[in-house]
Amino acid sequence: MRQRVLLAGIWEQENSDFERQMDELRGLADACEMEVVDVMVQKLPRMQPASYFGSGRLLEIKERLAESEAEAVVLLHECTPSQLRNLERSLNCRIIDRTQLILQIFERRARTKEARIQVEMAMCQYELPRLMHASDHWSRQAGGRNKGKGEQQLALDKRALQRRITSLKRELAGIQEKKETQRRFRQQSPLKKIALVGYTNAGKSTVLNHLLMLSEQAKEKQVLEQDLLFATLDTNVRLIQVKGHTPFLLSDTVGFLEHLPKPLLAAFDATLKEVQKADLLLHIIDISDPQFAIKREVTIQTLQRIGCAQLPCMEVYNKVDLCSDLQEEKRNDALYISAHSEEGMRQLLTALDAWQWEDSVALSWRFAYDQQRELSSLYTYADIETRTEKENGIYLQGKLPSKRRSQFRGYECEEI
Ligand SMILES: Nc1nc2c(ncn2[C@@H]2O[C@H](COP(=O)(O)OP(=O)(O)OP(=O)(O)O)[C@@H](O)[C@H]2O)c(=O)[nH]1
Ligand SMILES: [Mg+2]
Numbered sequence: 001m002r003q004r005v006l007l008a009g010i011w012e013q014e015n016s017d018f019e020r021q022m023d024e025l026r027g028l029a030d031a032c033e034m035e036v037v038d039v040m041v042q043k044l045p046r047m048q049p050a051s052y053f054g055s056g057r058l059l060e061i062k063e064r065l066a067e068s069e070a071e072a073v074v075l076l077h078e079c080t081p082s083q084l085r086n087l088e089r090s091l092n093c094r095i096i097d098r099t100q101l102i103l104q105i106f107e108r109r110a111r112t113k114e115a116r117i118q119v120e121m122a123m124c125q126y127e128l129p130r131l132m133h134a135s136d137h138w139s140r141q142a143g144g145r146n147k148g149k150g151e152q153q154l155a156l157d158k159r160a161l162q163r164r165i166t167s168l169k170r171e172l173a174g175i176q177e178k179k180e181t182q183r184r185f186r187q188q189s190p191l192k193k194i195a196l197v198g199y200t201n202a203g204k205s206t207v208l209n210h211l212l213m214l215s216e217q218a219k220e221k222q223v224l225e226q227d228l229l230f231a232t233l234d235t236n237v238r239l240i241q242v243k244g245h246t247p248f249l250l251s252d253t254v255g256f257l258e259h260l261p262k263p264l265l266a267a268f269d270a271t272l273k274e275v276q277k278a279d280l281l282l283h284i285i286d287i288s289d290p291q292f293a294i295k296r297e298v299t300i301q302t303l304q305r306i307g308c309a310q311l312p313c314m315e316v317y318n319k320v321d322l323c324s325d326l327q328e329e330k331r332n333d334a335l336y337i338s339a340h341s342e343e344g345m346r347q348l349l350t351a352l353d354a355w356q357w358e359d360s361v362a363l364s365w366r367f368a369y370d371q372q373r374e375l376s377s378l379y380t381y382a383d384i385e386t387r388t389e390k391e392n393g394i395y396l397q398g399k400l401p402s403k404r405r406s407q408f409r410g411y412e413c414e415e416i
Contacts, residue, residue, distance in 0.1 A: 002035040005096070006065060009040075009076030010047040020291055024258070025076050025098065031105050031229040037068040051086040052079055058090050065093060072096055078261065081130040099126060099261040105230050106264065114175045114271075115233040121168045122267035124161055131158050176270045183277065186237065190380050192248045192356055193237075195278035197303065199295035200229045200255030202286040203318040206339040208252045214242045214345065223252055230255060235274040245349045246356045246383060251278070256302040258294075265305065272306050280355060281313040287336070288322035314355065316348060357383060360399040366413040367394045378408055 007025055011018045022039070029036055042057045051058060052075065061073065072094040079087070079097040087095045096104070103123050110116040131154060186193065196204040205225035212221050223236045233254050241247040251274045265272075275281065281303070285296050296315075303309055314335065320326060321338040330336060335351055337344030360383075367375045375394065378384075384398040397415070400408065 002033050003072060004037045004068070004070045005029060005034045005072045005074045006038045006040060006061070006068060006070040007036050007074050007076075008053070008061060010052065011041050011043045012047065013043075013045045017294070020294065021076060021258075025074065025101075027229060028098070028101050028105065029074055032101060032108065034074070037070050038064050040064060047077065049080075050082065051090060052077075052083045053087075062091055065091060074101055084130070098259070099263070102257070102261055102264065106233060109228070109230050109233050112234050114172065117168050117172045117175070118267040118271065119233075121165060121172065122261075122263040124165045124168065125263035125266065126261070128158070128161055128165070131161060172270070179270070183273070186249060187277065189249070191239070192279045193251070193277065194248050194280045194282055194352070195251045195253065195275045196284055197253070197275055197281050197299060198255060198284035199286070199299055200257055201227065201231070202255065202284045202295070203339050204255065204284045205232050205252050207282070207284055207316070207318065207337070208236070208238060208250055210339045210345060211240045211242065211250060212238055214349075215240050217241075229257070235271050237274065242349055246353050248352065248356065251275075256299050258298045260302060276306065276308055278311060281308065281311050283313050283315045285315060285317050286319050287317040287326070288319040312355075314351065320344065357399050357401075359403070360401045361405060362397070362399050363405070364395065364397045364413050364415050365408060365411040367396070367411055369393065371411075374408070374411065378411070
């Protein structure tokens, strides 16, 4: 059964984006399978340091809680430990702040061992300062004299939590070491590494699956795509090899969200490495979403936060099938696709080809028949367009990245 919750938030004076944020909170609650039974808002210059809401509104919320039989209050902001404790005390029910809500969604979605550890670590990191704060509170109350039982218990809990974080870190490092080896292996590959990035639910996994389908790759290679916030929590790297196009490695990863809580960004640090090491980012934007411009901006800011702002990035507007009249709005420097159909997919592949061969030269080569090793090495890096076998050798024409030219200069010949 869905948990019945009351959504509540402070509408701070300078916040012009409040309604959208509340809508998003509703979406997050939904993603956590909660039933929103009521909404309470208070307009204030800023949130109250002690109890988030003003005292009058707290009484009202208490009444509404009783009327609606809500089991918990979900807050628009991340709260301080003391705000949470005071709210819990005055409302006498469970308080879930925005960070906890997101952590709960991640907990539900985590499927692989790595994702589960990352989420648990983020939860412990969220808990720790709260526990510390509670223990400080106890120390102050005891006035440094006899340590009360409660305080001793808190100290034990704190140590247990710290030990758990250390052990999770160790376990995660083990898993990530294996992944790092795979990553290094891929790094040596001549194939370009492209990473899908974007707001959660923009359609990143669907784009990956569509390209896999065009690559005629096995069905098992497909990744999970779902109309859910944070459907993807793991990084999946796949080889995209569509006939007539240059192959590349494509990675799908966790979606972004406005004010993504710090513990989550920290715990998913290694997962985001895939993005940091990419040669190109494909920023997928859901153009059917009325809020797409804000979400695009949030993605750009998140990329800055994780140190990826300098990477080349191509913007891809997705879900055009859901928009009726886009013609006038279309930008020349962006791509428009529908990952649900063929629309724009070939243009996307052509644009990726152009990017891959942007810094390349068209050349001709001749190899003797006993130079097979050198010849196959050229095939690794070049896009070969023609191959002619003659008496005195094999003649080839094609494109080669400029930086590789010196390696095969000895085989260059006049045009065939
Ligand atoms: N109509 C339409 N729906 C799409 C398109 N692309 C994706 N979707 C739907 O959008 C929803 C989200 O797609 P995903 O591919 O899971 O989105 P994502 O960006 O990977 O999301 P997260 O993993 O949560 O970050 C799914 O229900 C998809 O079927 C599209 O071009 N058109
Ligand atoms: Mg996904």
